[in-house]
Amino acid sequence: MVIKTLSLINYRNYKHLEASFNSGLNFIYGKNGQGKTNLIESLYFSSHLKSFRTPKIDQLKQFQSESANIRMQVEKQSVINNIGISIIQDRKKVSINNKILGFSSEFIRNFFSILFAPDLLSSFKEYPIERRTFFDRILYVTDTAYFQLIKEYNRIRKQKAILLKSQSMNELDIWNRLLSDLIPKIIASRKKLVDQINNKLPLIYQELTGRSENLQLCYFNDFQDKIEPVPEIIFQFLSTKKEIECAKGFLFYGPHKDNYWMTRDGIHDKISFSQGEYRISFLALQLSINQIIKQELNFYPVLLLDDIFSELDESVCEKSIHHIFENNNQVFITSTSIPDQFIGLGNIYQIESGKIIN
Ligand SMILES: Nc1ncnc2c1ncn2[C@@H]1O[C@H](COP(=O)(O)OP(=O)(O)OP(=O)(O)O)[C@@H](O)[C@H]1O
Ligand SMILES: [Mg+2]
Structure with a gap:
């Protein structure tokens, strides 16, 4: 996937921007507060239909x-699409080739980008819900079926929550049955993705750091001590928790409480990663996902790398650049200055007060 042109009107500190981009590297530099992250955010917003900095669209x-x-x-697999x-x-209206978009899940599937940004990293690090x-x-x-699965799970979860709030145990079995049918499928999809990531993550981490440690993504769900999370076993488990859930007045068990974290040589990220190590690990995670998207959907997503070099040592920066250029992604990198090794490699843009000045 390649973003060929971008036009912004009244977006953050961009009054009016018209830009065309290189299909390989686009290096964006400028002083603090000039609009580098805003530009990355607009590109991310145009592929995910949400910002990574705010849930409030009017901002x-x-x-x-x-x-x-x-x-x-945007060009994807030789087809050009115009996204508006x-x-x-506080509302957005999205069109593709002048046709108003119906379902955003279909859009995200078609125009996926991968982001590395300090704002995303800190929320990922902090909150299970963000992960x-x-x-x-x-x-x-x-996973084409997954969106419907989550939509259905959330619908049933809301119904069960209404019952729990009213402290009524009647009818809980009906909703627990429905949930028990969906939960194994959600767990299986999540487990499969974590396995796919773990096939790539340690190697990419070792390549970026030159170290031999084993970086792994871990996944936790409420049913993992069960021999097999099949509907009947989950239903029995939920049945034993009816009273606790009724007393609390909300759903206490299920995939909406699942968690993910990383380990290095088996030790939890929270207790063993330095700030820079967390950044490298998150970058390695995103680069693993890049390869999975290519493998599953046969296109390279756009890589948006905001402020990627801060806190990374020179050797990690060099190895990361080397890895990124081995793939065929369109890449956007922002920084406050241009490292020598980027000169002559792609397009370089200097940003000042919401304008490309160079
Ligand atoms: N809605 C908005 N309207 C106008 N200006 C805005 C809006 N939102 C943010 N800004 C301004 O945009 C400017 C640029 O922000 P941005 O985060 O893109 O900077 P940056 O170039 O990435 O800086 P840094 O190097 O510090 O990360 C900031 O000064 C901010 O106040
Ligand atoms: Mg910034």
């Missing part, structure tokens, strides 16, 4: 503007 409009517009020309997004008040959302979005892309 994307320029201060005091009524609306914002993003237009992009208008943001008016679940992160891996769910990959599954929406790689």
Whole structure:
């Protein structure tokens, strides 16, 4: 996938931007606060239909503007698509080739980008819900049935929550049965993705660091001590928890509470990763996902790497660049200065006050 052109009107600090990009490397540099992350955010927004910095869509409009517009020309597998997004008040309207979009899951599946950004990293590190959302979005892309599965799970979960809030145990069995049918499928999809990632993650981590440690992604669910999480066993488990859930008034068990974390040589990231090591591990995770998308969907997603070099030592930077260039991705990298090794490798853009000046 290649973003060929981008036009922004009243997006964050961009009054009006028209840019065309290289199908390989695009290096964006400029002083602090000039609009580098805003540009990356607009590209991410145009492929995920959400920002990684705010859930509030109206913050994307320029201060005091009524609306914002993003237009992009994207080439994927030799087909060119024109994407248009208008943001008016707190709503977005998305069109592809002038046709208004119906389902956003289909859109994400078609225009996937992979982001490395300090804001995403800190929320990923901090909150289990952010990690679940992160891996769910990959599954929406790689597993066609998964989106419906989660939609159905959430629908039933809401019904059960209403019952629990009213402290009524009647009818709980009906909803527990329905949940028990869905839960094994959700767990199986999540496990499969984690296995796919773990086939790649340690090797990429070793390549980026030159170290021999074993980086692994771990996945936890409420049913993993069961020999086999089949519907009947899950139903029995949920039946034994009816009273606890009723007393608490909310669903206490299920995939909405699942968790992910990383380990290095078996030790939990929380207690053993330095700041820089967490950054490298997250980068290795994103680069593993890049290979899985290529394998499953046969296209390279766009790589958006915001402020990737801060806190990484020179050797890791060099090895990361080497790995990134071995693949055929279109890449956007931002930084406050251009390292020598990038000169002559692709397009270089200097940003100042929401404008490309060079
Ligand atoms: N809705 C908005 N309207 C106008 N300006 C905005 C809006 N939101 C953010 N800005 C401004 O955009 C500027 C650029 O922000 P951005 O995060 O892109 O900077 P940056 O170039 O990535 O800087 P750094 O190197 O510090 O990461 C900031 O000064 C910010 O105040
Ligand atoms: Mg920035």
